[in-house]
Amino acid sequence: MNGVECIAEFRGHEIRVFSTWTQDARLYIDGDCKDRSLRRVSLNKICILGASLHDGTEEHKVEVFAKALLSVKLQIRVDGRQIAGDVF
Numbered sequence: 001m002n003g004v005e006c007i008a009e010f011r012g013h014e015i016r017v018f019s020t021w022t023q024d025a026r027l028y029i030d031g032d033c034k035d036r037s038l039r040r041v042s043l044n045k046i047c048i049l050g051a052s053l054h055d056g057t058e059e060h061k062v063e064v065f066a067k068a069l070l071s072v073k074l075q076i077r078v079d080g081r082q083i084a085g086d087v088f
Contacts, residue, residue: 006074008084011055017064017074
């Protein structure tokens with residue numbers, strides 16, 4: 001299956017996203033699927049996935065943005081700050 005994958009580490013947690021043109025996108029935190037979406041990416045940057053990450057006493061907001069023209073581009077943000085992926 002052709003697709004694009006983006007992996008990040010945040011405070012000891014692995015955040016992984018996988019998306020294709022034809023199937024769903026999935027957000028994994030520490031190997032557990034936290035969100036999936038059939039939403040298709042577009043020319044505009046849109047948030048396609050989201051989840052909460054609990055780090056001790058703190059809760060962090062994980063968001064995945066996607067954009068596509070000739071290929072799918074992914075961006076992972078935690079609390080609004082980009083931590084991995086393409087710049088767009």
